[in-house]
Amino acid sequence: MKDTKSTVLEKAEKTYQLLSGDEACRGQASHVRELADRLKNQDITVAVLGQFKRGKSRLSNAILESSVLPVGIVPITSAVTKVVYGKKAQAEVHYQNGVVESVPFEQLSAFISEQENADNRLGVASVVIHVPSRFLKNGLTFVDTPGVGSFHKNNTETAYQYMKESDAVIFLLSVDSPINQIEIDFLRNTREFAGKFYFAVNKIDVVEEEELQQYMDYCRQLLCRLTDSADVAMFPVSAKTGQGVEELKKAILRDCKKSAGEILEASTEKKLKDAIDSALRQLDFYWKAMNMEYKELDERFAEISETIAEIKAEAEEADGLYEVRLNEIKLRLSEKVKALFGMEFHYDIDSLPEGIVTMSKEDFLQKTALLCDSLRETLDRILLYREENAYTVVRRINNINKLSRQLRKIKSEL
Numbered sequence: 001m002k003d004t005k006s007t008v009l010e011k012a013e014k015t016y017q018l019l020s021g022d023e024a025c026r027g028q029a030s031h032v033r034e035l036a037d038r039l040k041n042q043d044i045t046v047a048v049l050g051q052f053k054r055g056k057s058r059l060s061n062a063i064l065e066s067s068v069l070p071v072g073i074v075p076i077t078s079a080v081t082k083v084v085y086g087k088k089a090q091a092e093v094h095y096q097n098g099v100v101e102s103v104p105f106e107q108l109s110a111f112i113s114e115q116e117n118a119d120n121r122l123g124v125a126s127v128v129i130h131v132p133s134r135f136l137k138n139g140l141t142f143v144d145t146p147g148v149g150s151f152h153k154n155n156t157e158t159a160y161q162y163m164k165e166s167d168a169v170i171f172l173l174s175v176d177s178p179i180n181q182i183e184i185d186f187l188r189n190t191r192e193f194a195g196k197f198y199f200a201v202n203k204i205d206v207v208e209e210e211e212l213q214q215y216m217d218y219c220r221q222l223l224c225r226l227t228d229s230a231d232v233a234m235f236p237v238s239a240k241t242g243q244g245v246e247e248l249k250k251a252i253l254r255d256c257k258k259s260a261g262e263i264l265e266a267s268t269e270k271k272l273k274d275a276i277d278s279a280l281r282q283l284d285f286y287w288k289a290m291n292m293e294y295k296e297l298d299e300r301f302a303e304i305s306e307t308i309a310e311i312k313a314e315a316e317e318a319d320g321l322y323e324v325r326l327n328e329i330k331l332r333l334s335e336k337v338k339a340l341f342g343m344e345f346h347y348d349i350d351s352l353p354e355g356i357v358t359m360s361k362e363d364f365l366q367k368t369a370l371l372c373d374s375l376r377e378t379l380d381r382i383l384l385y386r387e388e389n390a391y392t393v394v395r396r397i398n399n400i401n402k403l404s405r406q407l408r409k410i411k412s413e414l
């Protein structure tokens, strides 16, 4: 009999094979590849999620026995902050355009705090911190995230996007406020993606024992209802005094040691379902595009041609930082395709550590032209733009149908 682990992995591999065979689903294929690799390598991510000001960053500091993450009375965390084990403490900022830059710890808040990097105007994708924490020694990645529900919408969006990536979640509540609708909605969404939950209740230092008991009973009942469970494990903690933090850490470490495989499988299974849904939506889009009026399709193709011409003209004017420009062009092209055709168009964004600037202008112009021309060709081909050969159309429709059926079958077995 097969064990479930190989089954989930096999399904991920099979899904990857199917998706990578159709250029319409490149983005989903590369996502599924990552999922399969993480499951194979048993790379587990534990993230702290919750509403703003519940004490996520302060609890993260308490767990990591450091004070590296900025904490405050106003909404603070504005960027996803990943913490991994490293003998030497160091930090680097990963920008959306692929640039990676080392920064001293003292300057971290310039990148991850709402006050200093308002609305993420610096374009930070994430910050990676290396600390010699015992908690991380077995290879887990710990993540502090921006809080949901504050005035700063960008933080809510970042947290919602990130929650799709964590395997285990510390969902942080706080005794100074009963669980509310913002938290319930966020929890419902997070449950679609994570394999394991730790419900922690923070700030227990501000209430009497009796009040705490009332709060815990109330929350437990509500969480049982929300998660359809007979009981849920809850961890009362104080990030301020450290009370209860050891118990939470112990539970996480025990689970990561004993059942990392199971947690990862459960999480991969959910993420795989989501990737398949996204591929099915994409394929459905092609159906619709095939029925689109020529006039409408013509207009959209004219607009993408305009963007391409603009990009090429701007590239001629560019003067330096060519690797960065190329990543920016990729981001711009996929954004445009999304806006015009409603479909995800995936490019790998090259990671650009400091000092790696080697591309010549000639090379840059050539690569830009290649990106632009191949986008046009791919769109022409997958949208059957001006395709008059009935055989090609029928074959494409059959392929889409077949792929959709195969994906639905895998999904139904998950």
Ligand SMILES: Nc1nc2c(ncn2[C@@H]2O[C@H](COP(=O)(O)OP(=O)(O)OP(=O)(O)O)[C@@H](O)[C@H]2O)c(=O)[nH]1
Pocket: 051, 052, 053, 054, 055, 056, 057, 058, 059, 070, 071, 072, 073, 074, 075, 076, 077, 078, 145, 146, 147, 148, 202, 203, 204, 205, 206, 237, 238, 239, 240, 241
């Ligand atoms: N009394 C008490 N205060 C706490 C505790 N944990 C956090 N705080 C305070 O609560 C406020 C918010 O803490 P943060 O850690 O910044 O909260 P956060 O959830 O990371 O906030 P965002 O990043 O904005 O989402 C700060 O003033 C903290 O000092 C705790 O256990 N007890």
Ligand SMILES: [Mg+2]
Pocket: 056, 057, 058, 070, 071, 076, 077, 145, 146, 147
């Ligand atoms: Mg924070």
